[in-house]
Amino acid sequence: MIRLWSPDVNHRLRFAAACVFTHVLEVGHTWVTAPEEAHLCYAAKREGPGLHIVPTALGQLGVVESDPATGPLWHGWPTLGPTDGGIGFDLLGAVVFLAARMEEYGHPKLDRHGRFPAAESWMGRRGCLDRPLIDGWAQALATELSAKFADLTFPTRTYNVLSTVDVDSAYAYRGKGFKRTLGGFLGDLKRGDAANRRLRWRVLRGKQPDPFDTYETILQEHARHSIPPLFFFLVADFDRPHDINLSHRRPALRALVLELADRAEVGAHPGYRAAESAERLALEIGRVADLKLGQVDHTRYHYLRGRFPEAFARLAHQGLRHDHTMGYADAFGFRTGSCTPLPFFDLKAEVLTPLMLHPTAFMDTTAVRYLHLDPEATIAAAAALAKEVRAVRGTLELLWHNEAWSNWKHWEGWSHVPEKVLAAVGPIS
Numbered sequence: 001m002i003r004l005w006s007p008d009v010n011h012r013l014r015f016a017a018a019c020v021f022t023h024v025l026e027v028g029h030t031w032v033t034a035p036e037e038a039h040l041c042y043a044a045k046r047e048g049p050g051l052h053i054v055p056t057a058l059g060q061l062g063v064v065e066s067d068p069a070t071g072p073l074w075h076g077w078p079t080l081g082p083t084d085g086g087i088g089f090d091l092l093g094a095v096v097f098l099a100a101r102m103e104e105y106g107h108p109k110l111d112r113h114g115r116f117p118a119a120e121s122w123m124g125r126r127g128c129l130d131r132p133l134i135d136g137w138a139q140a141l142a143t144e145l146s147a148k149f150a151d152l153t154f155p156t157r158t159y160n161v162l163s164t165v166d167v168d169s170a171y172a173y174r175g176k177g178f179k180r181t182l183g184g185f186l187g188d189l190k191r192g193d194a195a196n197r198r199l200r201w202r203v204l205r206g207k208q209p210d211p212f213d214t215y216e217t218i219l220q221e222h223a224r225h226s227i228p229p230l231f232f233f234l235v236a237d238f239d240r241p242h243d244i245n246l247s248h249r250r251p252a253l254r255a256l257v258l259e260l261a262d263r264a265e266v267g268a269h270p271g272y273r274a275a276e277s278a279e280r281l282a283l284e285i286g287r288v289a290d291l292k293l294g295q296v297d298h299t300r301y302h303y304l305r306g307r308f309p310e311a312f313a314r315l316a317h318q319g320l321r322h323d324h325t326m327g328y329a330d331a332f333g334f335r336t337g338s339c340t341p342l343p344f345f346d347l348k349a350e351v352l353t354p355l356m357l358h359p360t361a362f363m364d365t366t367a368v369r370y371l372h373l374d375p376e377a378t379i380a381a382a383a384a385l386a387k388e389v390r391a392v393r394g395t396l397e398l399l400w401h402n403e404a405w406s407n408w409k410h411w412e413g414w415s416h417v418p419e420k421v422l423a424a425v426g427p428i429s
């Protein structure tokens with residue numbers, strides 16, 4: 001049990017300590033009232049025998065900073081919130097800044113989907129998005145604490161991979177209903193796209209599989225690498241161009257969700273506008289629960305939308321416990337500064353919630369649409385992220401789309417990439 005002391009223990013400090021000790025180091029901790037008993041002293045002036053961290057304003061209630069100064073390298077890790085004395089930087093304040101996403105509150109420069117861009121982030125601007133800083137700091141802290149207090153021991157955690165699949169379009173042609181199918185044929189005619197028209201016809205007559213029907217391959221390849229897949233289903237009301245999923249009323253979608261829920265975990269992918277509406281969010285989560293005939297435990301906002309704190313406060317309020325939106329569309333890396341699921345702390349309400357934010361470090365469309373990487377560079381980038389995560393024995397979370405496995409249209413030449421990535425990053429490799 002790690003004993004901590006501070007003259008001013010507030011909710012932010014409790015959150016930061018929970019991130020470091022409970023979630024990353026997986027060790028118990030408690031706040032004590034006498035500095036003489038503490039292993040760690042978090043105060044302007046050192047008191048007692050503990051390791052000393054000098055606080056900055058980041059850990060104080062009500063403070064929102066957008067660009068804290070760069071600190072010294074600590075055990076080889078970049079830091080922020082530098083201080084004179086102590087270990088040289090405000091480790092707990094820095095955890096609050098990164099893990100609670102302080103810089104995203106009210107940030108004026110958003111992309112066209114209203115998202116916080118990776119290039120605007122503190123880590124992005126310093127070129128260290130690919131490093132799980134919080135995990136590195138926590139493990140360095142454990143090293144220093146064990147050197148100082150011989151009786152302290154820390155468990156060794158194991159490297160993990162979680163692979164997720166966003167199903168934005170369950171099928172390219174199947175199950176769309178009369179109106180959308182007719183519209184599709186008319187569109188093919190108008191564009192003079194005879195190949196598309198022929199394929200659509202063959203798929204609808206059962207002569208050829210639907211291009212996006214990649215589920216069996218996805219399940220088999222995940223099983224081969226001992227990585228459990230997690231599927232997120234988009235069931236928003238049809239709304240071009242962002243929400244073009246199959247209707248939740250279509251029997252083809254119901255059959256697919258039921259089958260996948262039998263063989264893997266299925267979560268909800270709240271649609272483009274659900275990120276701004278409690279009603280839509282509840283409606284769409286309810287639809288996925290109806291389809292899978294079970295409770296929805298996992299969510300990820302479509303397009304990785306969702307502003308702080310509202311979009312996440314709504315999830316917490318609606319009883320959701322595991323959200324997977326925490327990645328960037330335009331870059332690989334660790335948006336919360338960590339490769340460990342950490343709780344959502346609402347900086348506006350200054351309250352810790354039971355909602356866990358699972359960091360997603362790699363997305364297929366980031367490689368194709370934003371970074372314009374070729375397959376080989378994409379596989380290498382995923383392997384590099386895995387190396388970082390293995391070094392701190394964290395969890396690497398991947399984000400695929402079922403379309404990426406299709407070898408069709410702009411995914412042509414990519415169907416080997418997921419399998420190669422799973423092989424490169426898998427716990428058994």
Ligand SMILES: [Zn+2]
Nearest residue numbers: 166168302303
């Ligand atoms: Zn999506």
